[in-house]
Amino acid sequence: MSKIFIGFILAFINFNINIGNSNIGLFPDFIGYILIIVGLEEMVHESTFFIKIKPFVTGMAVYSGFLYFIDLIGASVLFGAMTYLLAIISTAISLYITYNIVMGVIDMEGIYNTYLNGENLKSTWKLLAIFNVITFVFLLIPFFAIISIVLSFIAAIYFLISFNNSKNLYYDIVKLN
Numbered sequence: 001m002s003k004i005f006i007g008f009i010l011a012f013i014n015f016n017i018n019i020g021n022s023n024i025g026l027f028p029d030f031i032g033y034i035l036i037i038v039g040l041e042e043m044v045h046e047s048t049f050f051i052k053i054k055p056f057v058t059g060m061a062v063y064s065g066f067l068y069f070i071d072l073i074g075a076s077v078l079f080g081a082m083t084y085l086l087a088i089i090s091t092a093i094s095l096y097i098t099y100n101i102v103m104g105v106i107d108m109e110g111i112y113n114t115y116l117n118g119e120n121l122k123s124t125w126k127l128l129a130i131f132n133v134i135t136f137v138f139l140l141i142p143f144f145a146i147i148s149i150v151l152s153f154i155a156a157i158y159f160l161i162s163f164n165n166s167k168n169l170y171y172d173i174v175k176l177n
Contacts, residue, residue, distance in 0.1 A: 001167040003039030004101060007032040008163060011064075011094065012156040028068050033061035036097070046111070049104035053097050060093055088136055095129050098159070105166050112173050117166040124162040128155045 010032025036057050043050040067086075070079075079086070102125045106118035131152040138144035 001039060001043060001170050003035045003042065005039075005160070005163055005167050007035030007037075007039060008098070008160055010035065011060075012160065028064070030061050030065035030068055033057050033064055037061065043104065047104040047107040049100045049107055053100040056093055056097050060090065060097065063090060084136075084139070091132050091136070095125075095132065098125055098128070101163075105170075108170065114169075114173055116169045116173070117162060121159075121162045121166050124155070124159045128152070128159045131155045 010027045011029045012032075013027055014029070037054060040050045040054050040057065102118070102121050105116050105121055109116045109118045131148060132155075135145065135148040135152050138148045
């Protein structure tokens with residue numbers, strides 16, 4: 001689960017440097033998705049939820065790698081309004097991926113008959129999803145967009161903290177067995 005966690009950090013936390021039309025991501029999303037794939041491979045024996053989403057994570061790795069390259073050469077401005085549609089689709093797929101990972105944690109709670117912070121993780125996922133949707137709704141109103149982006153960032157941090165707790169609880173259980 002450590003690789004999934006590190007992958008989440010790279011996929012959720014974005015810091016960019018803009019030089020002209022070029023946008024250089026300091027933490028490339030595609031590397032995060034590749035780490036998530038590796039982490040899912042390690043967890044496949046724990047829950048079917050982990051293998052179920054591997055094709056989606058692979059697709060996001062390819063897609064975000066393509067976007068990284070396009071941003072790097074400054075060609076993303078050519079996409080215009082289509083950028084928003086692509087962002088909505090990729091956000092929906094990312095939420096689907098994270099939801100299934102959360103459900104995998106909850107599934108493991110049943111398998112191990114122990115607490116892995118699953119319900120709290122699911123609640124934080126709901127916050128993450130709500131704030132991501134609100135951000136897209138408010139993109140047309142700059143003041144509210146900035147507030148919703150900040151709230152989405154806070155929700156992502158909260159989700160990462162909750163997932164880290166689940167990860168640590170899982171490793172505690174694995175050590176005992």
